[in-house]
Amino acid sequence: MFARSARSIASMARTRGATSTRSMSAVAARVIATPLYAKAGLALATAAAGTTIIATSNNKAAQCDALPVYGVPGTNQERTFLAVKPDGVQRGLIGDIIARFEKRGYKLVGLKMVWPTLEMAQDHYADLSKKGFYGGLCKFFSSGPIVCMCWEGKDIIKQGRQMLGETQPLASKPGSIRGDFSIDLGRNICHGSDSPEAAEHELKMWFPEGVNDWGKAVDSSVYE
Numbered sequence: 766m767f768a769r770s771a772r773s774i775a776s777m778a779r780t781r782g783a784t785s786t787r788s789m790s791a792v793a794a795r796v797i798a799t800p801l802y803a804k805a806g807l808a809l810a811t812a813a814a815g816t817t818i819i820a821t822s823n824n825k826a827a828q829c830d831a832l833p834v835y836g837v838p839g840t841n842q843e844r845t846f847l848a849v850k851p852d853g854v855q856r857g858l859i860g861d862i863i864a865r866f867e868k869r870g871y872k873l874v875g876l877k878m879v880w881p882t883l884e885m886a887q888d889h890y891a892d893l894s895k896k897g898f899y900g901g902l903c904k905f906f907s908s909g910p911i912v913c914m915c916w917e918g919k920d921i922i923k924q925g926r927q928m929l930g931e932t933q934p935l936a937s938k939p940g941s942i943r944g945d946f947s948i949d950l951g952r953n954i955c956h957g958s959d960s961p962e963a964a965e966h967e968l969k970m971w972f973p974e975g976v977n978d979w980g981k982a983v984d985s986s987v988y989e
């Protein structure tokens with residue numbers, strides 16, 4: 766059932782890619798709407814390679830976003846929210862972390878740097894609000910910019926968690942991101958959604974403006 770809906774969504778995306786300027790203007794107007802978190806004055810940049818760019822008459826650009834921001838769980842269009850936390854940014858690990866997912870064959874469909882407010886951190890970690898470490902965690906998460914990413918591909922939610930490693934870096938296997946790059950629990954450098962429900966919540970929260978539905982030319986060399 767998921768595969769069928771994914772196919773129809775994919776064909777919708779293809780059709781949309783060929784639609785007229787008039788219908789694209791409506792898409793552009795929607796995508797250009799100011800993101801919630803950009804209003805905090807803290808969103809620094811959004812970029813993604815290979816985006817389908819549509820130039821509109823007022824010289825702004827936007828992309829088609831036929832899929833919901835959280836993709837289609839259980840298909841090759843499954844999506845997850847991954848973030849390089851303030852410690853990972855400080856330590857210059859953004860490129861290394863992105864490279865692992867790129868080299869594995871996953872597709873980056875959303876990327877931006879955001880300096881979270883304390884309120885944003887509290888919202889992001891709301892499920893941990895009863896824990897004793899919640900206050901310190903939120904304070905740290907809002908202490909500097911993070912890199913927000915939306916990654917797409919088969920089984921990405923579970924595979925993403927495995928590639929990050931265990932919450933406790935000391936229990937993380939060498940070869941995992943946390944196992945290779947971190948030591949202490951409160952400085953484990955990265956975040957990943959732990960379920961389809963979490964991915965939906967987090968992607969809606971961090972990418973209210975949507976992401977980029979672009980076709981990756983080498984997908985036929987990644988998927989059989």
Ligand code: DAT
Pocket residue numbers: 893898902931932950951953955956957959
């Ligand atoms: P994860 O980041 O692996 O999803 P989590 O959601 O349980 O783990 O916790 C969020 C972050 O909070 C985690 O990356 C590090 C921190 N944390 C978790 N357990 C902690 C603890 N017992 N003491 C201090 N910080 C903790």
Ligand code: MG
Pocket residue numbers: 957959
């Ligand atoms: Mg978690």
